[in-house]
Amino acid sequence: MSAVTKLINDLTSIDGNETDVERKSRLLTILAGGLLIMTVLVSLWSGASLLVNWQQAVESGSLYIFITTVVTGTVLVGIHLINRYVSQPVAGAVFTLALIVIFSLADTPEQVSNGRTLLAFVIPIIMAGYLLRPYATFVAAALSALIVAGIAISIGLLPNVTAIAVFFAVALVTWLAASNLEHALHRLQEINRNLDGLVVERTFELERTLAEVEVILQSIADGVAVFDKDGHAFRGNQSFVELVGQPLSRIRGQKLDSIMGDAVAAEDRARLLTALREQDRSRENMRLGWGGRTLSVSFATLRGREGKVVVLRDYTAEAEVERMKDAFLSMASHELRTPLNAILGYADMLKLGAVGPVNATQTDILQRMISNVRRMTNLVNNLLDSARIEAGKLEPRLSPFDLRALAEDIDGTMRVLAEQKGLTMHVNVAGDLPPQVVSDRERLTQVLINLMGNAIKFTDEGSVTLAINCRDDHKWAISVRDTGIGISEADQQRIFEPFAQAESPYTRKEQGTGLGLSIVRQLVELMDGTISVESSLGKGSTFTLVFPYRGA
Secondary structure (H helix, E strand, C coil): CHHHHHHHHHHHCCCCCCCHHHHHHHHHHHHHHHHHHHHHHHHHHHHHHHHHCHHHHHHHCHHHHHHHHHHHHHHHHHHHHHHHHCCHHHHHHHHHHHHHHHHHHCCCHHHHHHCHHHHHHHHHHHHHHHHCCCCHHHHHHHHHHHHHHHHHHHCCCCCCHHHHHHHHHHHHHHHHHHHHHHHHHHHHHHHHHHHHHHHHHHHHHHHHHHHHHHHHHHHCCCEEEEEECCCEEEEECHHHHHHHCCCHHHHCCCEHHHHHHHHCCHHHHHHHHHHHHHCCHHHCCEEEEECCEEEEEEEEECCCCCEEEEEEEECHHHHHHHHHHHHHHHHHHHHCHHHHHHHHHHHHHHHCCCCCCCCHHHHHHHHHHHHHHHHHHHHHHHHHHHHHHHHCCCCCCCEEECHHHHHHHHHHHHHHHHHHCCCEEEEEECCCCCCCEEECHHHHHHHHHHHHHHHHHCCCCCEEEEEEEECCCCEEEEEEEECCCCCCHHHHCCCCCCCCCCCCHHHHHCCCCCCHHHHHHHHHHHCCCEEEEEECCCCCEEEEEEEECCCC
16 A cells, blocks of 8 residues: 555655656656546556447447447557657657547537536646647647537537637636746746755855865874863874873773773872863863873863864973973072072171171172172062962962051061161051951962062152052052053053063163063962052152952
């Protein structure tokens, strides 16, 4: 039964990719086949009647019917052969003409010209519009009208004008319907052709893109592997294979935990798998030992689907450089600071006359020595601090302390320097500050001494001011304001960069390394704060530090 249903669907469905000839040929096959089956059945019935009772069958017209069905069947078989092997338009024209002739001979002349058989001529008129071109329906209507009129005149009757008008009305309707159908099918074929072309184009572009992605993936120096939503690897590049020391055939289908195996310590495996599972972006670029290498691991979620991309970078050389840097910092901290502190100590002893009296000239020389040693010590300290911050080795030591006490310490340290230059120093602490805040007091003191020292250094007259106040319920601020030379707008964008200084004759006179404000910015950010500057040339500068309130 399903085979019959499939056959019917195949015969009756419209394929937008069929040409007009193919579609009309299939329609003609259906019509001719159906009529042939009916003809065979009628032929068998009339033949059986002749065999049972020849005389009665002849008198009843069974012989005429038998001959007609045999001839009709032969014609239908011929039409099928023409349709299949010669030309569909020829077969369609023969089929239409055969229908008209058959209906002309199917009944008495009276019935054909003015009776029940007139209705049968509508069939070839309609079929002509669908089996041939749409305008062929008018040809079939005209031929049918001529035959009907000729038969009527031959038996002495007037042609049935109404029936002939109906023929042409049916032809008009058929022409409209067939034309619209052909137009719709042509449009559908055009759309299908465009879609086919688009599919081919998109397929080509997709294949090209995939090829480009594969080339890019394989050319990446970092190891890249892609895992599906269940955590199984299904793609990787050659660098990943080399870094993990396993062939790609073994990596495919494995979970990351299995790929790591014993080559990665259990603690590192747990950290990485937890970060992947929780999509913890803060743990990206974590470093772990993998076999004899140090690898940096980062990851990302696949866009539009569930899965992960894991990227491994060989960090072995960088790790060795960091180890050497740490060793250098440790050495420099001891080997540079120790002799400088010794020189400073002996110079102070000589200046104080610990080993004998010194005259004014000697005192001046010793003071210059002390100043330069202190400058060198500050430079070494700044360089070491900068290196530690960049290496991530300098961590803030957070503890609660009183801002008022901090302000008093800064006042006691810096007021003498300000008064030596004839400057007025102001310290303003707001009354609404909490009793204590949590931060790194030692590093904050270092920052403020640096800022206050700059303010005093670059101010010849006027004042310097240290102010501490509340910004809002969540932040507190410290500002250092002076009435000195000021900073141009262009220089304000670069003074926090390492080894950068504002450009002016005064700054060239006051020598410096340009590391101070860079260290200040890094230390402030290390304590989760921000630093900003407001300044105009000749009108002084204001540096503002803002920090969040937080618990101990």
